Amino acid sequence: MEVTDVTKRFGTNLALKGVSFTVARGSVFGVIGPNGAGKTTLMRTLLDIIRATSGRAAVLGTDSRNAGPELRRRIGYLPGDLVLEGRVSGARLLKHYADISGPVREGRIEQLADRLKLDLNRPVRNLSKGNKQKLGVIQAFMHEPELLVLDEPTSGLDPLMQQEFLGLVQEASEAGQTVFLSSHVISEIQQAADEVAILRDGRIVTIASVEELRNSAIRHLRMSATGLGTAQLAARLGGLPGLGDLDCTLTATGATEATATLRGDLQPFVQAIGTLTLTDLVLEEPDLEESVLKLYSSPEVDS
Known part of the structure; x- marks a missing residue:
């Protein structure tokens, strides 16, 4: 990802103020900041879910404003405000997502569900918030995309499942996938990320490796x-x-x-x-x- 001077304005509110950074292929890049700092707006802007007011973002070598189905199939996205169809089972919902995202290895969905302790036969509407979040994690990871964009991915997960999720992130990075995730949980970013951007009031305060942050802590x-x-x-x-x-x-x-x-x-x-x-x-x-x-x-x- 190459992000250059991205600004996003909603009326008189300037939500992003000239954000610039790069994310190396195969790395885990974390964005951390308090609620309202602009993390979700930044992610949606990078994926062109909402259009930047100014600036440029290249995702997997393509200007995100020109993103079509071919680019989107190379990305796994977990939104922070996850909304799921409730009238179907988890298995049927994930099959629907697999038809959209592209090929999923045989047994991959079941493997992820087993690791996350999720019953895919239950109707989505009967699932707890944490189990719905597990469905969101599975749909992001199941097609093994080149880029994972994960907004507050452990929201609603218990501590054991949070550690399982961090294991998935590490495995994705070791497989050459790039991970871009946001959180307001500092310990989570510390465990997962190679490099961290600290976002406050729509601006990046600093970008540093976790080791550099530790040395200055x-x-x-x-x-x-x-x-x-x-x-x-x-x-x-x-x-x-x-x-x-x-x-x-x-x-x-x-x-x-x-x-x-x-x-x-x-x-x-x-x-x-x-x-x-x-x-x-x-x-x-x-x-x-x-x-x-x-x-x-x-x-x-x-x-």
């Missing part, structure tokens, strides 16, 4: 040491790159305790405490969710 640390006072410890740690919210206190045992947040490279911090007599040190795993939420709430930069 916030760690919380707590340590205590003996043989120096609060002012000395504050002087030792103060000014270290990436260290913030430093608070030093004297404990009842006479040790000096420090709490802080740390972002980025650990080496300067390790060097700074190397000669101290430590009685405790806790350094948490990077909190990717906290880091991303800060990007959500940071003041918007005019572009």
